[in-house]
Amino acid sequence: MESNISNLANLLQSCISKKAHLAGKILHARIFRLWLSSDTFLSNHLIELYAKCDNITNAYQVFSKIPQRNIYSWNAILGAYCIHRNLQDAYGLFQQMPERNTVSWNTMISTMIRNGYEMEALDIYDSMMLEGVRPSYITLTSVLSACSALLDAEYGRRSHGFVIKVGLDRNMFVVNALLSMYSKCGLTRDAIHVFRDIPDPNEVTFTVMMSELARTNHLREAADMFKLMLRKGLHIDSVSLSSILGVCTKGGFGEIGLSRHNDGFSFNVPGEELHGLSIKLGFETDLHLSNSLLDMYAKNGDMDNAEKIFVNMPKLSPVSWNIMIAGYGNKYESDKAVEYLSRMQCYGVEVDNVTYINMLAACVKSGDIKTGRQIFDCMSCPSLTSWNAILSGYMQNADYKEALKLFREMQFQHLRPDRTTLAIILSSCAEMRLLDTGKQVHVASQKFGFHDDVYVASGLINVYSKCGKMELAKYVFYKLPELDVVCWNSMIVGFSINSLDKEAFSFFKQMRQFGFFPSEFSYATILSTCAKVSSLFQGQQIHAQIAKEGYVDDIVVGSSIIEMYCKCGDVGEARCFFYMMPGKNTVTWNEMIHGYAQNGRGDEAVCLYEDMIESGEKPDDITFVAVLTACSHSALVDEGVEIFNSMYQKHGIVPMLDHYTCIIDCLGRAGRFHEAEVILDQMPYKDDPVVWEVVLSSCRIHANLGLAKRAAEELFRLDPQNSAAYVLLANMYSSLGRWDDARAIRDLMIDKQVRKDTGYSWSECRDGMQIMLENDNHPVASSEVN
Known part of the structure; x- marks a missing residue:
C-alpha cells in the first residue's frame, strides 16, 4: 500500500510540474478506484495539481472530502485561492485555519502585495508578529517589498532592525530587498551603506x-x-x-x-x-x-x-514598437512614427495605451497637431497625460481656442486636471486676453487644491498681467505661502508689459533682497525693460550684476544685453560685447543687425548680415526684417532689393507683411515708386493699413500726389479712425499750397470724429530719472526707475 501511495505521489508531482491536467484527472480516478481518496498525502498533491491547472472547483472538492486535514492541506487550498486571486475567500479561509505556520502567513502576505494591497499585507505581518510566529527570509523580503511600494521608510527601517536582530542581514534575498527599499524611498546613502556591509x-x-x-x-x-x-x-x-x-x-x-x-x-x-x-x-x-x-x-x-x-x-514585443515610435517622436519625425504605427498594426501587434501616448507625443513635438488629434480621438479612455499632451500641442500651435474647447470637454468627462493642465489653459487664456475665463480657471484651481501651487500661480499672474489687471496679479503673488524665481519673473514681466517700469525694477530688487538669485530669464526680462525705457544707466548696472554672477556667456542674456545697448544708443558697446560672446545663435545676430538698423548704421548692418551667412548661421524671417529696415533707413536701395529677392530664392523664406513693408518703405524713400507699385500689386497683404501708411509717408516726401491719394483712400477704407492718413495727406496738400484741399481733409477728420494721437519724448538724467513730455501742453509727468 505504501509503495502504491509513493508511486502515485511521484506521478502526481510530475503532472504538477508539467501542468498535465488530463493525466492528473486519470490519476485521480485511479486513486478513487483504489479507495485512496481519504489519504491526506495524495489529496494534498491533488489540490496542488488542480490549482496549477486553473481548476479551483475540483481543488476545493478534494479539500472538502479530506477526513483528516493537516497544515499542508490548509496551505494547499489557501495557495490555490491565492494563485487565482480569490482574495476574499482566501482571507476567509486563512481566518478559519485551525493552525497557521510560517508558510501560511507568507502565502497571505505575498499574495496581498502582488495584488497591490501592501498596507493590508503589513497589517497581516503585524498580526503574525503578535502571535509569536517567527518570520523567515521570505516573509521579510515581502515586507520590505511592501515598504518599497508604499515608500514607507520608517517601517522599512524598523524591519531592517529586526533583520539584523534575527541574523538575516547576510541573506542575499533580504539584502537585495533592503537595497531596493532604501533606493525607492530616496535614501541612497542608506542603500550604499547596506551594500558596503555585504561581505561578498x-x-x-x-x-x-x-x-x-x-x-x-x-x-x-x-x-x-x-x-x-x-x-x-x-x-x-x-x-x-x-x-x-x-x-x-x-x-x-x-x-x-x-x-x-x-x-x-x-x-x-x-x-x-x-x-x-x-x-x-x-x-x-x-x-x-x-x-x-x-x-x-x-x-x-x-x-x-x-x-x-x-x-x-x-x-518583437509591443515594447519594441513603442520604443521606435517614441524615438522618432523625440526627433520630431512624426511621419516615421506613423509609419511604424501602421507596420505595427499590419503585423497584428495590439496597440496599447503606451503606443497611443508615444504616437501623440511624436505628433505634438513635430507640430503635426492634426494627426495628433486623430490619434487622441482613437483612444478609448485617454489618460490625463494624453489630455495634457494634446492640449499642449494646440497651445504650441497657437490654437488657443481649440485648447479651451478641449478643456471644457475634459471637464464634461469629469476628469480631474493637474497643475500641468491648468498651466496650459492659463497660458491660452493669457494669449487670448480672456480675463473672465482666466478667473473661472482660477476658481477651478482652488477647487482642485492648487491654491498654493507656484506653477499654477505663475500662470494666473500671466493671465492677469496680460489682461492689464496687475492688482489681481499682485493678489495672487502675495497670497502664496512660498515663492520661487518663476513667480518673481512672472510679476516682473507683468509690470514690464503694462509699462509699470518703476514697479518692475522695484520687484527685481526685492527678489534679490529676499534671497532669490535671478535666473537667465530674470536678467533678460529686466534688460528688456531697460531697453524699452532707454535707461542706459540702469542697463549698465544690470550688466555689471550679470558679469558678477556668471551669466554673461548665456546666449539669451547676451542677446538681451546687445538689445539694451542698441536701444539706448550705445552701439559701440553692443558691438564690443557681441564680438566677445563665445557662442552666438540667430537671435544674437538678429539683435546686433537690428541695433545697427535702429541707429542708422545700415552699411554695418548689411556687412554683419553677410558675415552671418558666411558663418553658416541660418537667417530667419526676423533677420530679414532687421537688415531690410537697415537698408531702408540708410538709403541702401539696391542692397535692399537684392536681399529681399534672395529671401525665397536662396533661403526658402516666404516674405511676410513686415518684409513687404520694409522693401516698399526702402523704395518709397528713394522715390522709386514704379518698383514699389509693382510689389504693391503683387503682394498678398493689400488690406493691411501699415503698408499704405508707409506708402503715403514716402509720397509726401517726394510729392507724389497720385499715389498718395490711392494710399489715403485705402487707409480711409481699412482704418477710418486712424489719424495718420488724414494728417499726412493734409500736410502734403499744405506743402503744395493746396490749402482748400488741406482744409477739406481736416474738416473730414472733424466730421468723422478722428482724433490726432498725442506724441511724447523722453530724456534721462544722471540720477536715473525719466522725463516724459507731451506735445499738447499737458503737464510734465515723471517717474523714478532707479
Whole structure:
C-alpha cells in the first residue's frame, strides 16, 4: 500500500510540474478506484495539481472530502485561492485555519502585495508578529517589498532592525530587498551603506543596486558600481547589461572610461561598447536586453543604429514598437512614427495605451497637431497625460481656442486636471486676453487644491498681467505661502508689459533682497525693460550684476544685453560685447543687425548680415526684417532689393507683411515708386493699413500726389479712425499750397470724429530719472526707475 501511495505521489508531482491536467484527472480516478481518496498525502498533491491547472472547483472538492486535514492541506487550498486571486475567500479561509505556520502567513502576505494591497499585507505581518510566529527570509523580503511600494521608510527601517536582530542581514534575498527599499524611498546613502556591509555581494546584488541608482538618477554612482562589478570579475548577465544600458541612456557615463582588462573589454563609448559586449556574450536573442539597446539608441537620437537592432531582432514585443515610435517622436519625425504605427498594426501587434501616448507625443513635438488629434480621438479612455499632451500641442500651435474647447470637454468627462493642465489653459487664456475665463480657471484651481501651487500661480499672474489687471496679479503673488524665481519673473514681466517700469525694477530688487538669485530669464526680462525705457544707466548696472554672477556667456542674456545697448544708443558697446560672446545663435545676430538698423548704421548692418551667412548661421524671417529696415533707413536701395529677392530664392523664406513693408518703405524713400507699385500689386497683404501708411509717408516726401491719394483712400477704407492718413495727406496738400484741399481733409477728420494721437519724448538724467513730455501742453509727468 505504501509503495502504491509513493508511486502515485511521484506521478502526481510530475503532472504538477508539467501542468498535465488530463493525466492528473486519470490519476485521480485511479486513486478513487483504489479507495485512496481519504489519504491526506495524495489529496494534498491533488489540490496542488488542480490549482496549477486553473481548476479551483475540483481543488476545493478534494479539500472538502479530506477526513483528516493537516497544515499542508490548509496551505494547499489557501495557495490555490491565492494563485487565482480569490482574495476574499482566501482571507476567509486563512481566518478559519485551525493552525497557521510560517508558510501560511507568507502565502497571505505575498499574495496581498502582488495584488497591490501592501498596507493590508503589513497589517497581516503585524498580526503574525503578535502571535509569536517567527518570520523567515521570505516573509521579510515581502515586507520590505511592501515598504518599497508604499515608500514607507520608517517601517522599512524598523524591519531592517529586526533583520539584523534575527541574523538575516547576510541573506542575499533580504539584502537585495533592503537595497531596493532604501533606493525607492530616496535614501541612497542608506542603500550604499547596506551594500558596503555585504561581505561578498553577488551579481544580483550589484544589478539591484545599479538599477535603483539609475532609477533615482544617481547615474555616476551606478556607473561606478558597474566598474566595480567588472573589477571583481563577476558574471555579467543580460539583466546587468540592461540595467547599465539605462545609465547610458541617461548619459551617466559621460567621458568616464570603463575597462575589464582580463577579458579584453575596453569601454570608451559605453553604449556602443556594451552593445558589442552583449553580442560577444551571446545575448542577441534576449528580448529584454534588445529592447534596452533599442531604448538606449533611440533616447540618444541614434535612430540608424536603433533601426539595425530592430530589423535583426528575432522576436518583437509591443515594447519594441513603442520604443521606435517614441524615438522618432523625440526627433520630431512624426511621419516615421506613423509609419511604424501602421507596420505595427499590419503585423497584428495590439496597440496599447503606451503606443497611443508615444504616437501623440511624436505628433505634438513635430507640430503635426492634426494627426495628433486623430490619434487622441482613437483612444478609448485617454489618460490625463494624453489630455495634457494634446492640449499642449494646440497651445504650441497657437490654437488657443481649440485648447479651451478641449478643456471644457475634459471637464464634461469629469476628469480631474493637474497643475500641468491648468498651466496650459492659463497660458491660452493669457494669449487670448480672456480675463473672465482666466478667473473661472482660477476658481477651478482652488477647487482642485492648487491654491498654493507656484506653477499654477505663475500662470494666473500671466493671465492677469496680460489682461492689464496687475492688482489681481499682485493678489495672487502675495497670497502664496512660498515663492520661487518663476513667480518673481512672472510679476516682473507683468509690470514690464503694462509699462509699470518703476514697479518692475522695484520687484527685481526685492527678489534679490529676499534671497532669490535671478535666473537667465530674470536678467533678460529686466534688460528688456531697460531697453524699452532707454535707461542706459540702469542697463549698465544690470550688466555689471550679470558679469558678477556668471551669466554673461548665456546666449539669451547676451542677446538681451546687445538689445539694451542698441536701444539706448550705445552701439559701440553692443558691438564690443557681441564680438566677445563665445557662442552666438540667430537671435544674437538678429539683435546686433537690428541695433545697427535702429541707429542708422545700415552699411554695418548689411556687412554683419553677410558675415552671418558666411558663418553658416541660418537667417530667419526676423533677420530679414532687421537688415531690410537697415537698408531702408540708410538709403541702401539696391542692397535692399537684392536681399529681399534672395529671401525665397536662396533661403526658402516666404516674405511676410513686415518684409513687404520694409522693401516698399526702402523704395518709397528713394522715390522709386514704379518698383514699389509693382510689389504693391503683387503682394498678398493689400488690406493691411501699415503698408499704405508707409506708402503715403514716402509720397509726401517726394510729392507724389497720385499715389498718395490711392494710399489715403485705402487707409480711409481699412482704418477710418486712424489719424495718420488724414494728417499726412493734409500736410502734403499744405506743402503744395493746396490749402482748400488741406482744409477739406481736416474738416473730414472733424466730421468723422478722428482724433490726432498725442506724441511724447523722453530724456534721462544722471540720477536715473525719466522725463516724459507731451506735445499738447499737458503737464510734465515723471517717474523714478532707479
